[in-house]
Amino acid sequence: MWFPRFPAPRLPSLPSLCAVCHGWGRQRVCTACLQRHAPPTVRCGRCALEVPPGVRTCGNCLVTPPPFDRALAAVGYVHPWSDLVLQLKFSAALDLSHSLADLLADAALARAQPLPELLLPMPLSLPRLRQRGFNQAWELCRHLGPALSVPVAPDLLQRVRDTPHQLAFPVEGRAANVAKAFAPDPSRTGRLAGRHVAVVDDVMTTGATGAEAARALRQAGARRIEVWAVARTPRQGDNPAPCSTSSSSIPKSRPTPAT
Numbered sequence: 594m595w596f597p598r599f600p601a602p603r604l605p606s607l608p609s610l611c612a613v614c615h616g617w618g619r620q621r622v623c624t625a626c627l628q629r630h631a632p633p634t635v636r637c638g639r640c641a642l643e644v645p646p647g648v649r650t651c652g653n654c655l656v657t658p659p660p661f662d663r664a665l666a667a668v669g670y671v672h673p674w675s676d677l678v679l680q681l682k683f684s685a686a687l688d689l690s691h692s693l694a695d696l697l698a699d700a701a702l703a704r705a706q707p708l709p710e711l712l713l714p715m716p717l718s719l720p721r722l723r724q725r726g727f728n729q730a731w732e733l734c735r736h737l738g739p740a741l742s743v744p745v746a747p748d749l750l751q752r753v754r755d756t757p758h759q760l761a762f763p764v765e766g767r768a769a770n771v772a773k774a775f776a777p778d779p780s781r782t783g784r785l786a787g788r789h790v791a792v793v794d795d796v797m798t799t800g801a802t803g804a805e806a807a808r809a810l811r812q813a814g815a816r817r818i819e820v821w822a823v824a825r826t827p828r829q830g831d832n833p834a835p836c837s838t839s840s841s842s843i844p845k846s847r848p849t850p851a852t
């Protein structure tokens with residue numbers, strides 16, 4: 594399925610309870626919560642980890658550049674965004690996908706850089722898709738594509754190997770777990786040749802999954818590859834934003850997405 598390049602229709606928004614503060618507003622995350630919990634943050638252009646103002650590329654990426662050209666994250670994987678991502682993913686709160694996609698769209702537009710020519714949702718394996726019933730990355734792209742007027746190709750990048758959940762592996766083992774897990778649809782690789790594409794996911798943790806997807810896309814001839822995620826897990830040792838409100842309805846036993 595391909596979205597044509599035309600602006601998304603602006604429909605009148607109806608009153609809705611904010612998913613964070615539970616106040617009435619016009620969006621699932623109210624403006625006050627966006628201002629409070631999604632302040633402008635400087636991130637490394639290659640891995641999307643937070644960096645000090647004035648820094649464009651972190652030291653790690655200077656020494657060992659990732660296989661993708663750029664990474665983008667809208668917010669840190671911290672309260673309240675971690676709660677909302679978990680609700681979307683494990684409680685099928687699909688109504689949150691619009692607000693989360695809007696966050697990512699705003700971050701993409703704020704960079705003042707060329708947008709990709711194609712958005713590719715990070716694919717799930719067939720067993721996991723059957724189990725969950727939806728792909729959260731596609732749910733994000735359904736809104737993100739029209740918001741940015743960028744076409745979405747949901748099945749072009751495919752997961753050809755089912756892998757155990759990344760949580761089952763220590764950080765250093767996650768790259769091996771997803772090795773050769775992705776491949777483009779062999780009948781449509783021509784659509785990648787020379788193109789600028791972005792793989793879209795809900796969370797970026799180590800970057801191992803995005804890196805493996807990028808390798809497959811590069812092999813298929815993609816010219817410029819970005820990895821986009823709504824939320825980026827902070828580097829170990831970084832202090833996440835303080836949790837000043839309590840809005841989570843997610844049981845603490847829920848797994849944390851890790852890719």
Ligand SMILES: [Zn+2]
Pocket residue numbers: 611612613614615616622623624625626627
């Ligand atoms: Zn709110």
Ligand SMILES: [Zn+2]
Pocket residue numbers: 637638639640641642650651652653654655
């Ligand atoms: Zn970096």
